[in-house]
Amino acid sequence: MSSRMFVALCLAPLLIVAAAFFVLPLARLVVVGASGPDGAAAYLAILTEPRYRESLVATVILAVATTVATLITATIVGLFVQRHDFPGRSVLVALLTFPLALPGVVVGFMIILLAGRQGLIGEVARALTGQRLVFAYAAGGLFLGYLYFSIPRVILTIMASVEKLDPQVEEAARALGAGAWAVHRDVILPALVPAFIASGAICFATAMGAFGTAFTLATRTDVLPMVIYTEFTLNANFAMAAALSVGLGIVTWAALAVSRSAAGTSVAAAG
Amino acid sequence: MSSRMFVALCLAPLLIVAAAFFVLPLARLVVVGASGPDGAAAYLAILTEPRYRESLVATVILAVATTVATLITATIVGLFVQRHDFPGRSVLVALLTFPLALPGVVVGFMIILLAGRQGLIGEVARALTGQRLVFAYAAGGLFLGYLYFSIPRVILTIMASVEKLDPQVEEAARALGAGAWAVHRDVILPALVPAFIASGAICFATAMGAFGTAFTLATRTDVLPMVIYTEFTLNANFAMAAALSVGLGIVTWAALAVSRSAAGTSVAAAG
């Protein structure tokens, strides 16, 4: 009892300051969003104004595509790496997770080096077909960049989940006559579903908001964070930028909230 | 045995492609870093050229400050929220973690709304002292922005760790005569050390590389990701940008690697 009182007395003021620090800017953001010439209608403009709507749609499509591709790749690689012991395994894991340390701008830069105007892929394509292949600056490059960013994180989550699988459950399935394919379909993949939900949501949220990568790559495609940046810095349209920010925040927050309730609270820690 | 063979046969090609996807751009980045007029000396320039060196130092200082401030705040709030049941607790947790959903550019935007030229803090300060207080565009704003970004993530990690603490260990300490202060010092904080290491490292790595926030805020301060962007986009100095990218990657990767080995592999999943 006395220990609790002590803690409460020490911490209450700090808690108030911390809450204010988080709540004030958010509140300000919501207010500014409705402060332009159109008032609260700025929020509607996210859906009615073709430019904003199209960038929202493009962002969501890109985020979903990134999430699906990341989950598939990371599951296959994660399962393989965790289940098989081979020489160089730890080197491979270190390589696969190295991009964790790279900020978005570096990833964007690397994609340009690979698929940009002077990129490796372009040169190989020219040598083979006579035509340069350049996709770094459109949706393709952004997609690659997001993958580069997301896959290492998701691989780690999947590997941790695979490690926690009870091998006896698989042995029980095999004793009942299930071959390798049935064991994967009925036992292993269902057991990984919580990990899929959790890391998929984070992957989606990151792709929705990733900025560093987009900034370097999105010269021919409009994703929402870029539009916000343009409205804000170049057009000085504070209200629209705020409205778009709130909209973007709500979409990603909803994705995280749904995944958290689907997979139980423990997953929140992985955020 | 046969199950393993099956998996290996299916996955080996995919694994090779995935590895190439991760290794090729990295290799290319390292090569480009040494391809400028100075050759491999571009890597040395990170330390010898004052502009690069200063931005590296500024970035590291900022990242360390962010990490320390985040850990202190998040520990106090996390302990309080997890240990005390009060009305509105779940609303507070939702509020505290809402910034998880915001991309860097939105956070930067919010800090400008708060501490920028037309910001709330500036107006309050002018009303009180006659002087506008504007710190959004210098290190102060960046620091605030990074905090906004990091604290929610770290709070969640700390809360998860606090939840896992065995209350009987605290009761044992109290039975031995330890008061609230001694229990926190000798039992609770030591038990949270792994969480501190893990989330501190991620916090540091994020602050080193955060780009969205920096882009909107760093007009009066040079942090490394900004310098990379400038070298790359505006000065078209590919080699230097690549060298700086590799340098930045190594620093953050080292921080993550140290934390992972210090706290055991399980922490990796939190990345």
Add this chain to the structure above:
Amino acid sequence: MTANGKGVSLRLENCAKTYPGGIQVLSPMTLEIARGETVVLLGPSGCGKTTTLRIIAGLIQPDHGGRVLFDGVDVTSVPIEKRNVGMVFQSYALFPNMTVAGNIGYGLKIRHVPKAERRKRVDAMMQLVGIDTLHDRRVDQLSGGQRQRVALARAVACQPRVLLLDEPLTALDASLRDRLRTDLNQLFRSLGITTIYVTHDQGEAMALGDRIVVMTKGTIAQVGTPDEIYFRPANRFVAEFIGAANILEGPLQSEVMLLPGGQLHIDGGRTGDTAVAMVRPEAIGIVSPDGASWTGRIQTKIFLGDRLRLTVAEAATSAIVVDASNRLVVQVGDRVGLTVPNGSVRLLTS
């Protein structure tokens, strides 16, 4: 032995516990424990035994009106850190960031005992519980049995006024549990400290307790020595919870109970409608059915090594369990006579 004949006498007065929402986990109870006595709180999970222990420790406040007295002094509002009690938990609850010696010496450190003196006391404690080679070992390198020994040493190092143990052996495997139980018994005898021991295992309760407090549903069912509890259970719950018990039901005619398989003599029985009586499996003898006043038929037979566990049908309204000598030769289906020595049958009130 550093703490010979120490400890306080203890009195719980009218202690109840009701949780928010009105759930009463403990009905008002009064209990007196003498200085140096070892008392076991025994009962199934949810019976209130751990709540009682936590009230004594000071981790839980009893409802208004309840009092806890140490040597006659009211300590109800004294927090645990000032009560000077030793606690041992099922989960060991060791400090993972300290060595074995650091754990054992923690209470002394909190009390600012000088370092040299502390080391001497820690060494003595480690000797006492038989882990004197583990001084600088990290806690996570220890086995379960070693961990619990460290927890014990830590709890007694400060010469507590009362030693409280909450299911200390439950997390250990069977053979380790047996060994540690024997050592605990010796430790309690040699320390002579007032000890309250909570368990759901009646074997532990029998082996360790000077007295046993059998609890069920937040109330005390019976307080007594192990052999009172075993041979003279106060009611059917105690009879069935402690050891194995055959419950016999049938009409009584003076001192004889009429059963499907014959007649059973019961001391002190009086004619009535239907009586309920208890007899222990090892108290029943197997004899030739010829001339026996009570007979039945062997239904199952399991060899358990030190005894033969038989179930006998047709003797009472339900099958009867008999623990016979492991040398007995009988077959399933055999008709046998059953004998019960005088005084081995106990009438139950409910």
Add this chain to the structure above:
Amino acid sequence: MTANGKGVSLRLENCAKTYPGGIQVLSPMTLEIARGETVVLLGPSGCGKTTTLRIIAGLIQPDHGGRVLFDGVDVTSVPIEKRNVGMVFQSYALFPNMTVAGNIGYGLKIRHVPKAERRKRVDAMMQLVGIDTLHDRRVDQLSGGQRQRVALARAVACQPRVLLLDEPLTALDASLRDRLRTDLNQLFRSLGITTIYVTHDQGEAMALGDRIVVMTKGTIAQVGTPDEIYFRPANRFVAEFIGAANILEGPLQSEVMLLPGGQLHIDGGRTGDTAVAMVRPEAIGIVSPDGASWTGRIQTKIFLGDRLRLTVAEAATSAIVVDASNRLVVQVGDRVGLTVPNGSVRLLTS
């Protein structure tokens, strides 16, 4: 009963297991198990019993030269999914994403048994193991005992050729373990299927096994019925691992062993230097010391309910454990006579 008298006879021929690095966890062993027999592999952890079970299951390949035969047919290279064996694990190993019925019917689904037929079989299995009300329950809503019943039903639903159980009761608490042990015994008898049961608990082994294979350090120490193992252990390891055993050492003069507390008659004893003999605690009787040929002094006394466990000093080179009647009246320090009936002492070779 759906699977009465089913199963195969089983033969392990020269099966050994060496892991990379040269650690041999199992020495070459040959073992024959009859159709319908229940055999328990018993031993301390690391004795190779689980490895043996996994070789039979097909989860582990024996070293080159070892063979596994089902009804005389070599199945050594048949993978587990084609062997049609039923497995039950200590961890239950249920499929968390399926209901109770889904778990039990999984093997039938894999075998493409039509839905209606499958439901009938699943219902019959649930009836058999006593969980017929849990049909659509999720696995994580079940208690430990219910989970293990589901695992059992799942393992026998496909009428396996042999049922393999790896410490199925170890994760359960004591009272549940006793109840499930009784039910398992009935299940094995009624199914009549060839069963291999791995455990480290000798009580389980005694109660369930038609024969027991006692293992230690990767080799078989003894194979026999429960009562052969208990009364005629092949060596000191078996004597001490199964039940409690007093090991006596002393010089033999014809059929008499000379001990510090007197003389003990041993059937079949011959004059030699020093012999080692075993006597069980419950075989020793406590009598008056007057005229007794073997005496000692009571050192400790613990009331265990159904018996009184005494340790007696001065009778042999180390203290002797005696399980006496719970009605016996003795005090610590009393001098007592000890009697052992003919045939209860066994000479050990090592």
